[in-house]
Amino acid sequence: MKSTSKQLAVNRQLKNNTSFGQAVRNSLTMAYRGLLKIRRTPEQLFDVTLQPIIFTLMFTYIFGGAISGNVHNYLPIIIPGILVQTVIGTSIVTGVQLREDMDKGVFDRFKSLPIARIAPLAGALLADTIRYTIATVLTFVMGYIMGYRPEGGLGYVVIAAVFVIVCSWAISWIFAFFGVIARTASSVQGISMLVLFPLTFLSNAFVPVKTMPDWLQWFAKINPISHIITAVRDLINDGTIGWDFAVSLIGAAAIVAIFAPITVRVYMRRA
Amino acid sequence: MGHIYRTVPNNGDWAIEAHGLVKTFGDKRAVDGVNLNVRAGTIYGVLGPNGAGKTTTVRMLATLLRPDAGSAYIFGYDVVKEPQIVRQLIGVTGQYASVDESLSAIENLVIFSRLLGLSRTEARRKAAELLEEFGLTEAAKRPLKNFSGGMRRRLDLAASLIAQPPLIFLDEPTTGLDPRTRNRMWDTIRRLVKQGSTVLLTTQYLQEADELADRIAVIDRGRVVAEGTADELKASVGSSSLQLKIQNTKDIENARQTVERVLKVRSNVSLETGKITAPMADADRVTDLLIALREAGIHLAELSVQKPTLDEVFLTITGHSAKEDTSETSDEMGEVRV
Numbered sequence: 291m292k293s294t295s296k297q298l299a300v301n302r303q304l305k306n307n308t309s310f311g312q313a314v315r316n317s318l319t320m321a322y323r324g325l326l327k328i329r330r331t332p333e334q335l336f337d338v339t340l341q342p343i344i345f346t347l348m349f350t351y352i353f354g355g356a357i358s359g360n361v362h363n364y365l366p367i368i369i370p371g372i373l374v375q376t377v378i379g380t381s382i383v384t385g386v387q388l389r390e391d392m393d394k395g396v397f398d399r400f401k402s403l404p405i406a407r408i409a410p411l412a413g414a415l416l417a418d419t420i421r422y423t424i425a426t427v428l429t430f431v432m433g434y435i436m437g438y439r440p441e442g443g444l445g446y447v448v449i450a451a452v453f454v455i456v457c458s459w460a461i462s463w464i465f466a467f468f469g470v471i472a473r474t475a476s477s478v479q480g481i482s483m484l485v486l487f488p489l490t491f492l493s494n495a496f497v498p499v500k501t502m503p504d505w506l507q508w509f510a511k512i513n514p515i516s517h518i519i520t521a522v523r524d525l526i527n528d529g530t531i532g533w534d535f536a537v538s539l540i541g542a543a544a545i546v547a548i549f550a551p552i553t554v555r556v557y558m559r560r561a
Numbered sequence: 562m563g564h565i566y567r568t569v570p571n572n573g574d575w576a577i578e579a580h581g582l583v584k585t586f587g588d589k590r591a592v593d594g595v596n597l598n599v600r601a602g603t604i605y606g607v608l609g610p611n612g613a614g615k616t617t618t619v620r621m622l623a624t625l626l627r628p629d630a631g632s633a634y635i636f637g638y639d640v641v642k643e644p645q646i647v648r649q650l651i652g653v654t655g656q657y658a659s660v661d662e663s664l665s666a667i668e669n670l671v672i673f674s675r676l677l678g679l680s681r682t683e684a685r686r687k688a689a690e691l692l693e694e695f696g697l698t699e700a701a702k703r704p705l706k707n708f709s710g711g712m713r714r715r716l717d718l719a720a721s722l723i724a725q726p727p728l729i730f731l732d733e734p735t736t737g738l739d740p741r742t743r744n745r746m747w748d749t750i751r752r753l754v755k756q757g758s759t760v761l762l763t764t765q766y767l768q769e770a771d772e773l774a775d776r777i778a779v780i781d782r783g784r785v786v787a788e789g790t791a792d793e794l795k796a797s798v799g800s801s802s803l804q805l806k807i808q809n810t811k812d813i814e815n816a817r818q819t820v821e822r823v824l825k826v827r828s829n830v831s832l833e834t835g836k837i838t839a840p841m842a843d844a845d846r847v848t849d850l851l852i853a854l855r856e857a858g859i860h861l862a863e864l865s866v867q868k869p870t871l872d873e874v875f876l877t878i879t880g881h882s883a884k885e886d887t888s889e890t891s892d893e894m895g896e897v898r899v
Binding site for chain 2: 304305306307308312315316319320322323326327330331394395396397398399400401402403404405409559
């Protein structure tokens with residue numbers, strides 16, 4: 291009996307580190323798990339389907355006349371604004387769901403498996419890009435129905451969509467961090483809303499910045515959300531890739547570089 | 562890729578070696594200097610009431626929790642310094658089922674298999690194989706929400722066996738299961754060890770440790786208070802007792818006197834059942850006793866030798882009964898013990 295047991299152990303190759311390739315494979319498997327979960331509980335897609343429709347309709351008809359004279363002229367301003375606000379708002383849910391998920395026993399198993407430590411988090415976040423995609427597509431479809439025809443053409447709309455999804459994925463690491471440190475899912479929701487609400491409204495999403503008081507203009511201009519929105523407007527209205535595009539991507543990379551490691555570390559320590 | 566591949570050393574006779582493990586939560590020392598040595602190919606039972614530190618100990622050995630002090634080696638690999646190697650050698654089945662509630666049984670197993678590096682087709686085959694082995698094939702596609710406790714446990718155990726780990730941790734594998742399901746789980750555990758695995762199981766059921774474990778560590782308030790085989794532990798409590806049932810209850814006083822005279826001990830008499838119970842220090846004397854009883858014309862209805870139960874062991878070692886701490890589970894246990 292003893293010798294067989296030793297054999298079981300001897301015949302395997304053991305190593306104490308995981309390669310980058312394995313980390314990617316593990317993360318993709320975890321993302322597949324996330325997709326299966328979405329398929330099993332489609333009702334969790336309510337927010338990303340209804341919010342783009344309602345917000346786009348509501349804000350366009352409320353602000354359109356006051357800001358741009360009529361609804362049609364307002365669409366090139368509001369659609370990128372709504373898009374960024376909705377998709378980044380959706381990334382909060384990532385943190386909330388991660389918290390709920392981590393409280394379940396299955397995360398214990400993930401921790402006891404010889405997989406890349408980042409995989410359970412990266413996979414969950416990756417699966418959520420499907421939610422961002424749904425929100426993005428629906429916002430553009432709503433805009434199109436309301437008469438919006440982006441000057442930049444379809445190619446740039448696609449680039450803008452991918453750009454927004456990438457930025458939201460990066461930002462979702464911040465909410466994932468909240469998800470990992472918070473004790474309950476509802477507190478994640480609370481903290482995240484508190485951060486995100488001022489960020490999205492104190493930006494150029496709905497109104498031209500120059501109508502704001504000086505001190506607010508200063509904030510709205512340095513607000514990273516404003517940069518993302520401007521980049522989207524440049525892309526879909528003018529077909530240009532500008533400085534804001536680069537700044538946003540650099541910022542996104544920086545967020546991942548900072549938040550991914552600390553999130554994984556806290557996640558590992560919280561057993 | 563420049564990785565150094567290593568294998569389990571040949572002196573891997575010890576599946577687990579733990580020395581002075583300590584884990585503190587706040588000001589409570591959940592585990593307070595636990596030592597464990599488990600030989601490969603055996604079932605090792607960690608026995609103790611709720612809150613004794615069993616789960617915390619297992620979590621430290623399974624790299625889920627970092628010990629505050631002490632050291633632990635799994636097949637010679639340090640759980641703190643080489644956790645990723647240790648994880649390749651162990652399977653863990655948690656106290657609450659560590660499977661995905663929102664997915665089906667087969668989806669769970671496929672995902673765990675994929676994470677362990679199996680290809681898509683291999684993962685499907687392995688999942689189907691394990692479902693078959695654990696009698697879950699019919700429920701394979703149903704979501705786990707509709708699974709009974711026993712099915713969940715079985716799936717959980719199946720998931721721990723995908724990589725055929727040489728060491729398996731089972732944290733209270735039968736808590737909350739009905740007696741029939743519990744017996745099936747026991748059979749499964751015995752089969753695992755026959756196939757060459759080492760099993761460390763925690764339990765609050767004395768009978769379970771007695772049934773399954775080759776060696777037992779009794780743990781209480783974060784410390785190992787006794788260690789040995791079930792028989793050793795029982796022997797440490799004291800001798801066995803001899804029970805005699807007399808055919809004719811009128812003879813009982815006469816019989817008692819004979820017992821006390823021959824065995825030279827004090828005995829207890831239960832008049833309702835007509836039973837005499839006496840400590841049996843020397844089995845050889847029983848022959849003399851039986852002859853003496855026959856000569857006195859006393860006929861026996863029943864004769865048995867009772868070894869001390871682990872319940873008594875626990876009481877003697879810790880000064881309190883295991884049941885005191887687990888009053889809600891002791892009823893359940895009663896059913897099984899009959």
